[in-house]
Amino acid sequence: MNASKYAENCSEEHLYDTSEFKYSMSSILYSFLFIVGFPVNIASLCFLVRSKKGVTEIKIYMISLTIADLLFVTFLPFWIDYYYRSGDWIFSSFLCSLWGSLFYVNTYNTIFLLALISFTRYLAVSQPVKVAQSRQNRRGFALTALIWTITISAALPILINHNDHIVKVGNRSRCFEYYQQSDTKTKLLILHLAMLLGFIVGFGVVIANSILILQRLSIAKEMLRPSQRLKTRAFRMVLAVLVIYIFCFLPYHIVHLVWTLLVLNFWKSKDCAFRKSVNDVHQVVLCLMSINCILDPVLYCFLTKNFKQYLKELTQSWGQKCTIRRSPKPEEIQLS
Template sequence: MNNSTGYWGNCSEEHLFDTSDFRYTLFPVIYSFLFIVGLPINIAALVFLVRNKATKRLTEVKIYMISLTVADLMFIAFLPFWIDYYNRGGDWKFHSFMCSLCGSLFYINTYNTVFFLALISFTRYLAVYRPVKAARSRRILRGFISTAVIWLATICFSLPTLINSQRHVVRADDGMLRCFESYKQPSTKTELLVMHLLILLGFLASFGVVIANSALILRRLSVDQQLLRISQGRLQKRAFRMVLLVLTIYLFCFLPHHLVQLPWLLLVLNFWKSTDCAFRRIVNDVHQVTLCLMCINCVLDPILYCFLTVNFREYVKGLTQSCRSKCTLSSSPKPQVIQL
C-alpha cells in the first residue's frame, strides 16, 4: 500500500497547508528581531539621507536609497501585527482591512526593494563605464520618474488585495481566523496564478538586470586591477563591493522564495495534482522558510548605504559613540553630596 495514499485523508486540500506549525515559533522570533534591529537602523539611515549636511546634494541613487528606506520602514512598522498573529498560533484578532494592509505592505516592500536595487545596480554600472558623464549629470528627473513608476506599479498591484480585504481573512476549522492562509475560493485561483506569474516575471527581469550590470561592472574592474588600489579608484572600490552585496541580497533573500513560489502555488491551488503528501509538505515547509529569508532584506539594505555613501559609516559610528557615552553617563554613580 502506498504510504502517501494512506495518509491522503490527513493531507487533503483543506488541511495540507495548515501544516508547517514551526512557523508559529519561527516567524515571531524573526519578525521581533527585524523590528528591534531594523526600525532604528532604517530610521537612522533615513535621517542621514534627508538631513545630513554632507549629503545635501540630491542625486539619482540617493532618491532610490530614500525610497528603499521608506519602503523598509513601512513594512517594519506593521510587523507587530504579524508578531501578534503568529504568537496566537495563526489567529487574526484585528480588522480584515489590517490583514490586507499588512499583506500588501509585505509585497510592496519586497518588490520595491527588488526594483530599486536593480536601478541602483544600473546607476553604478553607469558610474563605472561613464564616470565623467555620471559625475557631471545627476539624472534627478530620471530618478524621480523611475521612483514614481515603481511606487505606482506596486501600489496599484496591491489595490485589489486592499479592496477585497474580507476575502483574505477566513475562519479555519479550528475556529481561528487565518490571514492570507486560505486558498479555498475557486473564483480566486486563476486570478492568484496570473498575479503571481506577473510578479515572478517582474522579479526575473530585475534579477536579469542585476546579473548583467554586475557582470559588466566586474568585467570592467578586472581590465585594470590597479583601479582597485589607487586613490582615484574609490568609486570603483565602492562599485565592486556594491555588486557583491546586491548579489548577496538577491541570492540569499529573494531567489530562494521565487524558485519555490511557483511549484508551491501550483500545489496549493491544486493545479498540480500531486498525491505525494510528503513532497507537498516539504514544499510548504521550504516556502515558509523562504518567506522569512525574504523579510531579512529590510536589515541588509542599510548596509548597502555604507558602500554607496561615503559619510554613512562615519555617521553611524558617531551615533554609536554618542549612545555609548550617554549610557555610560546614565549608569555611572552620582557623586554624593555631604552636608555639613
Template sequence: MTTPTANFMTVGNNSPAKTFLDSNFRYTLFPIFYGLVFPLGLIANCYALYVLHHMRECKAMNEIRIYMTNLTVADLLFVAALPFWIDYYKNKGDWKSPEPLCAITGSLFFINTYCSILFLAVISINRYWAVTRPLVAASSDCWKRGAIISALIWVITLAASITYLTNTGIQKDNNISRCFEGYQNEEESKINTVAATHFIIIALFFLVFLMVIVCNILIARALLKQPISQPRGSTGKRPGGTKRRALRMLCTVIGVFVICFLPHHVVQGPWVLSVLHMRKEWKNTTHQRLNDAHQITLMLMGLNCLLDPLVYCFATTMFRKYIQNHFTKELP
C-alpha cells in the same frame, strides 16, 4: 507575499478534500525571528534615514540618495507591520487584530518586497552608469531622474497591491481567522487566473534579477580593467580602495537578492501549483515539504530590511564616512 499556506488531502475514493495544511514550526520560529528583526530593523533604517537626510546637500549623490531614501522608507513600512505578524503567529495563525489591518499589513509586505527589488535594481543601474559613463552621468539632471523613477516604482507597486487592499484578506478556517492564507478555498473559475498572476510576478522578478546580474558583471569588468596600484588623485582618494569598495557593493546587492528574494521566487511556482491543487499526482509529503520551504523563504525575505543598510555603506563613500565621523565625534 503573505499568502503562506494551504494544501490538499485525499480521502475515500481519491476525491480531493481540501483542507488547510499547516507548518507548525512557524508559530515558534516566526515570533522569535520577527521579534529580533523589528528592533534591529527599526534602529538601522531610522539611522540610515537620519544619515541620508543630513547628506541632502551633497549634489554629487542626489540620485542614489533618492533611491536609498525610498528603499529605507519601504523597509520601515515593513518593520511597522511586524508587531501584527508577531501577534498573528503567537496566536497560531489566528488574526486577532481588526480585520482591515490584515489587508494593510499584507499590502505592506508585498510593497516592501517589490519596492526593495526594484530600488536595488535601479541602484545597480545607477552604479553601472556612474562607473562606465561617469561624465554623462554627472552632467545629466540626476535629481529629476531619481525622483521620476522613484515615483514610477511606487505607482507600480501600489497599483499591484490594490488586490490586497480591496478585501480584508481574512479566510475563516474552523473559527480561525487566517490572514492571506487559504488558497485551498479558491473558486475553480479563478484558479487559472490566480496561478497566472503568480507566475507573471515570478517571471518579472527573474527578469529584474537577470538585469541586476548583468549590470553588476559589467561593473566588475570595468573595475577590474582599472589598475589597483595608482597614486592618490587630487581628492586624496586611492583608486584601488574605491574599486574594492565598489566590488563589495555589487557583491552585497547580489547577496541580498540571493539570500532574501531568490529562494522565495524559486519555491513560489511549485508552491502555487500545490496550494491550487493543480498537481493532483503529487504526494502529500511533497505538498508538506513545499509548504515548509515556502514558510522559510517568507522568513528570509524579512532579512532584507537589515541587509539594505549594508548596501548603502558600500554604495557611497560619503554615507560610510558620515557614519564614521558621527561615531568618532560621539565617542570620547
C-alpha cells in the same frame, strides 16, 4: 496538524496545517527584525535626509528603499501577534490585507530599486566623467514614482477584496493562508506569475551589471587608476546587491512558484510527503526574504563612505546620553 495525521487525511485544505513550526519560528524572527530593523532604518533615513551632499539619483533610490523597509517593519507587530497566537488574526480583515499589501510592496520595491542602484553604479564605473557632470534627479524621481505606482496598483486588489484573505478555520481566523474560491485562485495565480516575472527582470539587471562591472575592473590598472576607489566601491556594492538577491529573493521565488501551484490546486499532486515538504520549505524561504529589511542598510556602507562613521557616532551619542542620565552612586559624590 502533524505529519502522521496529514498522511491519513491528505486533502487540499489540510496542506496549510502541515508546518506548525512556522508560528514559533516566524514570531521570533519578526520580533528580531522589528527590534533591529526599526532603529537601523530610522538612522539610515535620518542620515540620507540630513546629508549635505545634495540630492542625487542614487540617493533618491536609497531614500525610497529605506521608506519601503520602514513601512514593512512598522507593521511587523501585527504579524508577530498573529504568529504568537498560532495563526489567529484578531484584527480587521482590512488590516490583514493592508499588511499583506505592504509585504509585497516592500518586496518588489526593493527588487526594482536594487536593480536601479546597480545600474546607476555601472554608469558611474563606465562613464565617471559624464555621470559626475550630470545630475539625473529627474530620472531618479520619475523611475521611483513609476515603481511605487506599479507596486501599489498591483496591491490595490488585495486591499479592495480584503474579505477574501480572512478565512475562519475552527475558532481561528487565518490571514493569507486559505484560498477556496475558484475565481480568487485564478486572480492570485496571475498576480503571482506577474511577481515572478518582476523578480526575473530585476535579477537579470543585477547579474548583467555585475558582469559588466567585472569586465570594467579587468581593464589595465593604468586605465583605472584615476577612479580606482570609485570603481572598486561600485563593484563591492553590486556584489552586495547580488548576495541579497541570491540569499533573500531567489530561494523564495523558486519555491513560491511550486507552492502557489499546489496551494491553488493547479498542480494536483497526490504525493502528500512532497506537498508537505514544499510547504515546510516555503515557510523558511518566506522568513529568509523578510531579512532584506535589515540587510538593505548594509548597502549604504558601500554607497556612502560616511554612513558607517555616522552610525558609530550615533551609537556613541546614545551611550553618552544614557551615562549622563544615570544617577550617581553615593560613593561617587565627593564633598568639595
